[in-house]
Amino acid sequence: MEPPIERIRLSKNAREQLLKLKRATHIENWNILCRWALCKSLAEPTPPSIISIVTDSNIEMTWQVFAGNLSDIFIVALKQRCHNDGLETDKETLATQFRLHLHRGIGYLSGDPHVRKIEDLILLPSKVEN
Template sequence: MSLDNVRLSQPAKDQLIKLKRITGIKNWNTLCRWALTLSLHDPSPPLVRDINTDSNVEMSWKTFAGKYSDIYLVLLKQRCLADGQEPTEENLFHTLTIHIHRGIGHLAGRQGLKSISDLISLAAT
């Protein structure tokens, strides 16, 4: 497994479709960035450890991270170290996957999330 491609599960895809409709954000990668940073902000480990990436939502690392790829990579490495894992390619990929999925779940479950301004307010807290 490598960071070259980011794949999502079918439930995550369904939640992203809902989030796209609610927020007006058109791109998967933008919502996945929000989800990742939201999840990484939570110091507790995600409950789900194995995720079946069975949907047709797939993006390259370059598309996911964009011009901030170095920053996202450092955040993932830092999280691996904080969780007592060596930041190997496999551990980085696993950390990315579980945190994107937890973040998507948190965003999709927020009752007050109705627009992009609500996402910005969420980030400010």
């Protein structure tokens, strides 16, 4: 499947939030934290707010580095979420929604006072309310 975006760039704010998460969880790889963040946002019932994201940090990765062997799963999950939110699934919409979900998820994870170690990330799915 074709990825929604080839290169992923983050904002300075997202970089600072990821640094906080790296210190708390001891997860060293940006891509792993970004995967958690995307999943956290996709699991939220409301769509992300449409905001302008300035990608002004030095954090950049390819889609392949971000997604690894889970690439198709992330693409399908993003397309399904767009469909559920009444959005098109063209490449531009998918890229925009990916950026919005990624940044929202990073904010959610870094702002969660219960995420203080890697085990707290693992327990997040069991805390999702229906």
